Amino acid sequence: MTISEQEREGLLTIDLGALVDNYRWLRGQLRSASECGAVVKADAYGLGVAQVAPALFTAGCRSFFVATQREGEQLRSLLPPEATIYVLTGVRPGCEQACAQAGLIPVLVTTAQVQRWCDFTMGMGGDASLAAPAALKVDSGMTRLGMGGEEFAALLPQTGLLRRANLQLFLSHLACADEADHAQNVRQLQVFSGMLTQLRKVCPQVRASFANSAGICLGEEFQFDLVRPGSALYGVNPVPAQPNPMRPVVNLRLPVLQLRQVSSDCAVGYGATQTAVAGSWLAVVRGGYADGILRAQSGRGYGMAVVGNEAVRVPMLGRVSMDTTIFDVSALSETQRSQLALIEVLGASVTVDDVGTAAGTIGYEILTSLGHRYCRQYC
Numbered sequence: 443m444t445i446s447e448q449e450r451e452g453l454l455t456i457d458l459g460a461l462v463d464n465y466r467w468l469r470g471q472l473r474s475a476s477e478c479g480a481v482v483k484a485d486a487y488g489l490g491v492a493q494v495a496p497a498l499f500t501a502g503c504r505s506f507f508v509a510t511q512r513e514g515e516q517l518r519s520l521l522p523p524e525a526t527i528y529v530l531t532g533v534r535p536g537c538e539q540a541c542a543q544a545g546l547i548p549v550l551v552t553t554a555q556v557q558r559w560c561d562f563t564m565g566m567g568g569d570a571s572l573a574a575p576a577a578l579k580v581d582s583g584m585t586r587l588g589m590g591g592e593e594f595a596a597l598l599p600q601t602g603l604l605r606r607a608n609l610q611l612f613l614s615h616l617a618c619a620d621e622a623d624h625a626q627n628v629r630q631l632q633v634f635s636g637m638l639t640q641l642r643k644v645c646p647q648v649r650a651s652f653a654n655s656a657g658i659c660l661g662e663e664f665q666f667d668l669v670r671p672g673s674a675l676y677g678v679n680p681v682p683a684q685p686n687p688m689r690p691v692v693n694l695r696l697p698v699l700q701l702r703q704v705s706s707d708c709a710v711g712y713g714a715t716q717t718a719v720a721g722s723w724l725a726v727v728r729g730g731y732a733d734g735i736l737r738a739q740s741g742r743g744y745g746m747a748v749v750g751n752e753a754v755r756v757p758m759l760g761r762v763s764m765d766t767t768i769f770d771v772s773a774l775s776e777t778q779r780s781q782l783a784l785i786e787v788l789g790a791s792v793t794v795d796d797v798g799t800a801a802g803t804i805g806y807e808i809l810t811s812l813g814h815r816y817c818r819q820y821c
């Protein structure tokens with residue numbers, strides 16, 4: 443079977459229609475007062491922020507989250523001015539004015555950062571008595587980025603500073619949201635709600651944001667004013683214990699470089715870790731760990747051999763190499779083999795979650811590892 447020029451490079455198809463459907467599905471889960479934002483950090487989880495963010499904006503999304511200021515500056519140039527952009531890792535000392543000038547809202551996590559933000563951006567939003575808009579993130583139990591309870595308690599009495607800081611959003615992050623029954627979810631909810639009540643005595647207008655993709659599915663009490671889904675937009679299952687309600691967004695098909703039958707038992711690949719028995723048919727495809735086919739799935743991963751409109755599940759054999767991966771395609775009939783040109787390694791039947799499991803990791807890492815040697819096609 444002949445393949446297109448694009449397929450020769452390995453074809454990564456990103457379905458923006460599915461992405462938008464996923465956004466709408468998530469929005470449909472929300473209590474009516476809650477807004478659905480989108481996390482587009484790390485180049486929209488590897489899928490291309492330049493295409494993903496405008497598609498989400500067109501679907502009605504107005505609040506975007508990125509990880510770094512540089513990502514924020516890039517995103518600012520991609521979106522109309524009415525988009526709000528939050529920078530999750532905040533602002534480095536010395537970058538406050540550049541951050542405010544780019545219209546980015548940093549997520550601050552220390553009192554010193556709040557102080558500096560006021561010192562360097564007072565009046566930049568127009569009102570001489572206010573700093574440029576900022577967000578404050580607290581630690582409610584994950585012990586990652588966020589102001590701890592004691593520092594927060596010490597900040598609360600500094601009402602002048604808090605009011606000047608022009609806090610638009612108060613947020614925290616869940617550690618165990620993908621395990622619905624985990625006791626930590628409710629614990630974190632109580633801590634966050636308590637802190638929010640305290641803060642609203644000083645800043646009554648501040649909006650609250652708590653839920654990532656999985657957090658949205660924990661129920662309305664976790665949703666507050668603005669939710670921050672990332673992974674589910676891109677097709678990762680937000681509730682791993684249940685069937686995935688999200689549409690797959692990514693499809694990756696790798697071209698077969700060589701198809702051959704081995705006449706005797708043969709050790710396959712680096713380290714000779716697996717054996718192809720005599721008579722096996724092997725397909726070597728273009729795509730390896732430098733392309734995000736994680737080496738950790740060696741001996742466990744699989745793909746779908748594409749033959750006409752059918753797809754046949756075929757196991758990987760031997761270790762994944764940098765540029766190539768070997769599949770045992772003995773399950774194919776002779777006719778099917780004669781048509782074999784592509785093996786799908788991500789798609790509806792090889793989900794990002796399944797591949798993550800095979801590689802001992804999560805779908806997130808599969809997406810963010812996708813390489814830059816593919817031909818990318820958006821539809």
Ligand SMILES: *Cc1c(COP(=O)(O)O)cnc(C)c1O
Pocket residue numbers: 481483530615653654655656670671672673674
């Ligand atoms: C990455 C991130 C998110 C998005 O989480 P998903 O699990 O991908 O939905 C939300 N909030 C913060 C603070 C994050 O770092």
